[in-house]
Amino acid sequence: MKAPSPLSRVAVVLVRTSHPGNIGAAARAMKTMGLDDLVLVAPRHFPHPDADALAAGAVDLLDRARVVPALRDALAECVLAVGFSARGRDLAHPAREWRALAPEALAATADGPVALVFGNETSGLSNDEILACQRHATIPANPEYPSLNLAAAVQVASYELALAAAAFAVPERPRRARATGADLEALHARLARMLVANGFLDPREPGRLDERMRRLAARLDLESEEVALLHGILDSFARK
Amino acid sequence: MKAPSPLSRVAVVLVRTSHPGNIGAAARAMKTMGLDDLVLVAPRHFPHPDADALAAGAVDLLDRARVVPALRDALAECVLAVGFSARGRDLAHPAREWRALAPEALAATADGPVALVFGNETSGLSNDEILACQRHATIPANPEYPSLNLAAAVQVASYELALAAAAFAVPERPRRARATGADLEALHARLARMLVANGFLDPREPGRLDERMRRLAARLDLESEEVALLHGILDSFARK
Numbered sequence: 134m135k136a137p138s139p140l141s142r143v144a145v146v147l148v149r150t151s152h153p154g155n156i157g158a159a160a161r162a163m164k165t166m167g168l169d170d171l172v173l174v175a176p177r178h179f180p181h182p183d184a185d186a187l188a189a190g191a192v193d194l195l196d197r198a199r200v201v202p203a204l205r206d207a208l209a210e211c212v213l214a215v216g217f218s219a220r221g222r223d224l225a226h227p228a229r230e231w232r233a234l235a236p237e238a239l240a241a242t243a244d245g246p247v248a249l250v251f252g253n254e255t256s257g258l259s260n261d262e263i264l265a266c267q268r269h270a271t272i273p274a275n276p277e278y279p280s281l282n283l284a285a286a287v288q289v290a291s292y293e294l295a296l297a298a299a300a301f302a303v304p305e306r307p308r309r310a311r312a313t314g315a316d317l318e319a320l321h322a323r324l325a326r327m328l329v330a331n332g333f334l335d336p337r338e339p340g341r342l343d344e345r346m347r348r349l350a351a352r353l354d355l356e357s358e359e360v361a362l363l364h365g366i367l368d369s370f371a372r373k
Numbered sequence: 374m375k376a377p378s379p380l381s382r383v384a385v386v387l388v389r390t391s392h393p394g395n396i397g398a399a400a401r402a403m404k405t406m407g408l409d410d411l412v413l414v415a416p417r418h419f420p421h422p423d424a425d426a427l428a429a430g431a432v433d434l435l436d437r438a439r440v441v442p443a444l445r446d447a448l449a450e451c452v453l454a455v456g457f458s459a460r461g462r463d464l465a466h467p468a469r470e471w472r473a474l475a476p477e478a479l480a481a482t483a484d485g486p487v488a489l490v491f492g493n494e495t496s497g498l499s500n501d502e503i504l505a506c507q508r509h510a511t512i513p514a515n516p517e518y519p520s521l522n523l524a525a526a527v528q529v530a531s532y533e534l535a536l537a538a539a540a541f542a543v544p545e546r547p548r549r550a551r552a553t554g555a556d557l558e559a560l561h562a563r564l565a566r567m568l569v570a571n572g573f574l575d576p577r578e579p580g581r582l583d584e585r586m587r588r589l590a591a592r593l594d595l596e597s598e599e600v601a602l603l604h605g606i607l608d609s610f611a612r613k
Contacts, residue, residue, distance in 0.1 A: 166514065166515060275541060278404045
């Protein structure tokens with residue numbers, strides 16, 4: 134049996150959300166990153182057709198969302214709550230960059246449910262709400278315009294957590310059939326012979342041509358099929 | 374004179390965008406991360422009131438946006454173009470995780486303008502459009518639901534670039550006035566004396582109380598003002 138992903142133990146808690154469309158867009162953002170536990174604290178309008186519309190393929194998260202009257206209800210079972218706020222607020226908890234904090238939040242899922250808490254679109258989290266969380270996270274942003282849309286903040290937060298969990302890692306370098314040193318030497322030698330034959334290259338004064346072609350070829354990281362293709366192109370010139 | 378940020382040399386290119394609201398939301402996402410050069414390739418509707426509404430405080434990016442008929446026009450001046458697509462497409466360019474590729478894109482701004490290219494909401498980038506880019510990036514996502522909203526993808530891409538540039542770094546650990554070893558020893562000793570005096574602690578059989586209190590205090594990373602506060606609380610009990 135596959136162990137449940139630590140992401141399944143992370144709830145996103147939206148506090149006093151004004152616009153139901155933002156709830157839907159946040160659900161979509163969560164699902165793209167493998168989160169599915171949505172908790173709504175005193176939303177102004179929910180359920181609502183705007184929430185469904187913006188959730189797109191993530192309406193299942195809305196159907197399963199829990200609605201509670203106060204933040205303490207959302208956090209009652211959680212072993213760690215991380216409150217998000219824009220940078221620069223003078224708060225009791227020092228804010229830490231979410232990228233640095235995400236691994237700790239992920240590790241805490243081994244002990245129990247973890248909550249990521251986002252405030253109202255206009256006013257953010259109140260000081261009391263921040264103080265109900267054990268950690269205070271911030272997403273670095275342009276100080277001249279730090280106002281990420283609520284769903285955008287949920288997207289970035291969920292993305293960081295998914296990457297910290299290596300949940301959907303892409304192989305960094307797909308396997309390639311690389312050309313070998315012998316392939317490359319044969320190609321260089323052949324090109325040089327042809328360029329001598331057609332008069333482009335004077336073998337008594339070769340200059341830096343070989344060096345420049347090797348520099349170019351090095352950057353190419355040629356595949357063996359590409360070497361064959363280049364030989365074919367050289368053949369076509371030789372036939373001329 | 375301050376050197377211009379490398380972010381000022383990165384354009385976001387939106388190709389054949391269907392919904393003008395997404396253009397506005399993408400502009401907002403860009404501005405929160407310090408990007409301001411928006412290029413629109415054959416947008417279905419632009420300018421449009423929905424774009425302005427969703428741009429919020431980033432309408433200046435819309436005012437300055439360039440509209441061009443084809444992707445090649447958008448990329449003509451660029452030294453590097455990165456095409457974004459959802460994972461799992463079988464393309465000529467192998468896709469790389471954007472987090473791994475972002476530093477290279479940032480470094481290329483030293484040579485000239487760099488473009489991040491995003492396709493249509495429904496169909497993404499065509500193969501021809503991907504092939505017009507020199508790099509192919511992907512944002513890791515839930516394979517069961519990888520459909521990030523266009524503006525959400527622009528948000529994550531811009532965020533990664535801003536972090537790669539350390540453009541808006543938050544100090545990892547704010548300075549704190551930490552308590553010293555002597556502060557902590559004095560506090561432990563005083564608490565132990567009081568607990569012996571009130572009968573909670575039997576000095577002949579102290580058990581593990583000291584160890585447990587030290588473990589707890591170690592996790593607290595107390596500040597010197599907090600030590601003073603705890604002394605005040607102990608005072609209040611002693612006066613009782």
